[in-house]
């Protein structure tokens with residue numbers, strides 16, 4: 458297997474040396490396999506990248522939008538032509554099962570397909586003036602140099618949600634991907650630069666750890682080199698990034714955690730709900746921000762749902778992500794260590810189901826349905842925790858990993874209250890055959906995304922993606938909605954009357970007859 462050396466690329470040139478040290482990105486399904494040697498940058502390197510991006514942005518904005526749209530089209534085609542290779546790298550580096558990795562790469566292609574046409578739209582408006590011989594217009598202007606910081610659970614799809622529209626709108630980019638998905642990030646960066654024929658400096662990538670990134674970002678913002686920040690990651694770090702951006706009078710685009718509820722009503726198709734819970738809860742080993750957090754089951758169907766869900770979970774194959782499995786390893790050792798801490802929140806009032814053990818799958822703590830050698834990587838048992846209630850940490854907080862809570866409700870209002878109780882608001886789902894329940898749930902739930910008879914995961918690439926509460930600050934990605942993140946409206950008024958016409962004051966008024974009655 459090939460092993461890459463990965464370094465930051467600024468102004469089209471790989472950065473020599475490793476001022477932030479070196480790390481190894483390993484295959485989480487086979488820890489002895491090094492996927493990449495990664496040279497990390499320091500805070501000054503991030504500032505240099507921001508300077509380069511800032512310098513390159515004007516000329517990029519001068520490239521006509523339809524030409525930028527063509528660049529996006531070419532990127533999409535090149536990604537499509539490299540789909541299998543990029544997906545295989547995703548699977549090797551972060552352990553996402555290969556079919557899901559193919560889907561993830563498809564999400565880049567879909568995003569390019571959407572935005573290639575936007576280059577020929579990027580519409581502004583013509584607006585009537587309140588005075589004669591005057592015309593009003595609106596224009597979308599690029600924001601400037603954009604810093605994008607992304608997680609490694611969707612190491613290429615989610616970055617494309619930022620980077621494709623940012624470039625299309627005429628912004629330059631500094632991207633800081635997760636260190637543990639650096640080889641995948643390097644491949645993505647190269648496909649974008651080569652496919653798009655992007656001028657040097659328009660799209661830069663910097664590998665750095667979290668604290669270094671924060672320090673570099675702060676310095677770049679202080680120096681006026683970054684005009685917009687996009688961040689996908691934890692609610693805790695997102696709050697700090699939002700605060701930092703706010704101090705610079707900017708609003709960050711934040712895509713944060715979730716505690717995504719699934720309501721199973723009395724009229725639900727239970728088989729469908731079980732299938733949705735299995736994919737939503739345990740797909741990607743529960744490490745999506747759209748992963749199912751808690752199943753909120755009507756008390757009349759709780760026992761039936763739980764029995765079937767536990768059976769399906771126990772029967773599902775886990776293991777080698779290139780085999781036919783429900784899920785593979787944890788993304789990286791740090792996630793399995795943190796997951797162990799979440800498991801410690803399980804109390805005596807809870808009932809555990811779904812596997813032959815909990816925590817790391819090992820020879821001493823085996824799982825019956827396992828593909829491959831569990832000791833070679835970082836694999837965790839799927840865990841269903843029945844009887845969770847508000848006030849239990851396991852109910853209230855995101856537990857990034859293969860863990861699904863189950864609770865019960867009596868009235869739909871209670872179900873909505875339970876769905877909203879943790880204070881996140883990313884994705885949500887309801888299984889019902891009653892349209893009024895679906896619409897009442899939609900109206901009451903605080904989530905930015907609602908699925909009816911579908912799992913909490915699986916958002917399509919052209920609907921607004923984003924959350925409320927602890928899941929984000931209301932920003933939305935994807936489709937036409939993300940344009941508001943990467944452009945600023947400019948209003949133009951043009952008076953060709955040859956005199957100063959004062960708004961609100963020099964406006965003609967027609968005389969109504971208010972006393973008229975039929």
Ligand code: UN1
Pocket residue numbers: 564611615689744745746747748913914915916917
């Ligand atoms: C994420 O978890 O950060 O809806 C993104 C989904 C994917 C994207 C998830 N299309 O599950």
